[in-house]
Amino acid sequence: MDRKIRVLVAKAGLDGHDRGAKVVAAALRDAGMEVIYTGLRKTPEMIVEAALQEDVDAIGISLLSGAHMTIFPKVRQLMKEKGLNDVLLFGGGIIPQSDMDSLKKSGVGQLFTPGASTTEIIEYVRTWAAEHRKETELA
Secondary structure (H helix, E strand, O other): OOEOOEEEEEEEOOOOOOHHHHHHHHHHHHOOOEEEEOOOOEOHHHHHHHHHHHOOOEEEEEEOOOOHHHHHHHHHHHHHHOOOOOOEEEEEEOOOHHHHHHHHHOOOOOEEOOOOOHHHHHHHHHHHHHHHOOHHHEO
16 A cells, blocks of 8 residues: 655644744645644654654654754654654754764754745655655655
């Protein structure tokens, strides 16, 4: 049975600006992916629990609050603890390049800055899924 790529899109922490996350969620959905949007102000624990329950292929976190060096490592740690080693963690927001480099070294995937094209994000998720999932699982 073919299975669409499933992506959880989350807004973590106290950041209340979700327009970008909603745009990305809609673009991924329009590209044929199943998208679960968690809404605002989710904790890392809530995000990872939702990812487990929804059996997602990828978690995309949008952060504009400056808490990226806390949130991403915590989510990554919880993912490892829960056995989500085959799930992509990626995201976007206002993140300095030096922090992006550090986060990538810790196992976080691509990080997109404001103005990134939704086409680029879609292709990144599709490429990652094709490389990490059996082709027959994906629609």
